[in-house]
Amino acid sequence: MSFVLTEDQEMLRDTAMAFARDELPLTHLRALRDKGANGHDPETRKKLAELGFFGVIIPEEPGGEHFGLVGLGQILEAQGRTLAATPLLQTALIAASAIQLGGSKAQQAEWLPKIAMGETTFALALDESAHFAPLNVATEAERNGQGYTLNGMKRFVPGGHDADMFIVVARTFGEAGDRHGITLFLVPRDAKGVTVQELKTVDSHGAAHVTFEDVIVGEGGVLGPVDEGSDVLEPVLDRAAIGQAAEMLGSSAAAFEMTLEYLQSRKQFGQLIGSFQSLQHRAAKMFTEMEMTRSCVAAALAAVDAGSGDVAELASLAKAKASELVHLVSNECVQMHGGIGMTDVADPGLYMKRARVQEAMYGGASWHRDRYARLNGF
């Protein structure tokens, strides 16, 4: 395992950090929010495509070189710093992974170039309840003459309000809770019977409830093995959790730096508040947690690229640690800013709102703690 970036990855990181800082600062999210864009941002999407950020884990030739998940992790960390709403996690990571891991040659040839060019965006339609539970799938896919008929509803699909395509997790056998009997489908947003209810979310990124009513999907729309879709879904969800954790690390780091700056400038009782030991110790503890989380995220990203056997364990570790970190840091960011932290004009609230969405996606800390225990045999 390597914790040291290659020269190419280092350059990619620098580019991504500069792009987030210069083109996607927090004021950008604020402006989008204030005009009611709800995360729609076609211009940013175009710029991300020009930078090649959609194709970071997609080689130009099959089997060719790419920056790996470590590379993509740097970009997600950078966008996390400024809370940027982009389709990268859904499209460049989740869809690219799902199609690479489960797609047929024809599907890969059709979709991977479109993803890499930023032409088509995707959203993973998975959850059906208010909590992450990847086996709790009741959305039905029934065999018909030409393929399958989908019926069901997916709740809080991240990026769902803005995606061109859905990867729908549906049930072809058994009942909700069974691992066997899950199948993945590629469904265009404009397919007949697909209804997208756009959601205005607390983090201003937006999401959607998506309803499938007698949606017809041809055989070519089946992604991966029938009934054994969990074999593809599980590694994809591990990668999603790792990517989300990388983004959360960025958000935590930025919120922490903002807090530190405030501690070094705000005066009370004639002293910088950062000279008070109670605040110093809390800041030091946050920093310690951040260093540890950074190690977990880096290890998890590298493990995917190395094809190690402990990806699942490291994914749960990274997501749980990052969830706890962003929770702690965003709360402390508001608290240490005092009254100003409660105002809309200041930024701490934006980090806290986004943090709760990040924590919930792909399993929160307690979900991953439970899984970590199971993976370790207790």
Add this chain to the structure above:
Amino acid sequence: MAYDVTEDLDAFRAETREWLEANCPPSMRTPMKDNEIVWGGKSEKFPNPESRIWLERMGEKGWTAPEWPAAYGGGGLTKEQNRVLQEELRRIKARPALFSFGLWMFGPALLEFGNEEQKKRFLPDIVKGKTRWCQGYSEPGAGSDLAGLQTRCEDKGDHYLINGQKVWTSYADKADWIFCLVRTDTSVKHEGISFILFDMTSPGVEARPILLISGESPFCETFFTDVKVPKDQLVGRVNGGWEIAKRLLQFERSSISAGGFGGTGGSGILGPEEYAKIHVGTDSEGRIADGDLRGRIADHKMYAKAFNLTVQRQTEQAKAGQQVGHTASILKYGAAKMNQDRHELLIEALGSEALGWEGEGFDKSAMRATRGWLRSKGNSIEGGTSEINLNVIAKRVLGLKDHQ
């Protein structure tokens, strides 16, 4: 060029492997027994005679201190060669030939701050395990506020005269020499401290072991009454000892935390999840039946994993020449928390099995866990309290200011 380096390393690996094969005695390739740890020095009894042979051979090569210069008895290896050596030692599961405060703390500091004569005089015997050192830092009135130390060191012309008391001096009753912080100027605080070395058999030195809440301990109270010390045994300049003291503390914190306090490994103690499965029981899916305890054990295991990954990351980044900064305090703080949490969970999982003290009726390893739990309370006190380490992180890493 890079090609040659690799080739040289391959050759070094082959030679090392061959040498270890020929020179590492069979019992030195078995797991360490608690009573066979070799600390060296005149009090060393070598209960396993092969450990003496192993120390002599490793000491001769300088491989107890692989990266120290050969001129001072060290191995003179490069970082890369040392990495190969450690890999080869791990490969045959070789025991460390020597445990030593001289190797871990005093030696690195002397290499930086000592004069040529001092390095030549003291370092080779550390490498060979002939001299065992102890650390005279804390005093009854100077714990966290170490710079408040008051052990007096007076210049008597041709020698120094030392009077005072140290406490928490690990193995003072077994050590041959002491590296000691003393006050050479009473009118200032940090700027009045010197770093001095002397023989523990000098007239006027007395060490008394301290009994801890966990039972017997290596710690001592150490008393100095009119101890005469030759003038060439002061390291650095007079009143310049604080800088050396701080640097040495970094070495100490790194060596403590790199091992995460060593847990309670090697003594047959299981992990908290194993004890919980046995004493609390499991549900139909094999999960620990007490969900709350299970969650807390998982939380601890994840913290431990994150800690180990952080040690690994910082080692790799340091090797790659990247600035790692003041990480010693971060790791020291984390190691203390990790080891204390682990022991609390161990005894919680063991239930009444963990409430024995001695004699029959209790599992021996459970009693060791209980002693370990009590001992672990010191982890957040020794080598800089957790609070002091948080101060260091806040001030030196985060740049937060003191009160004006």
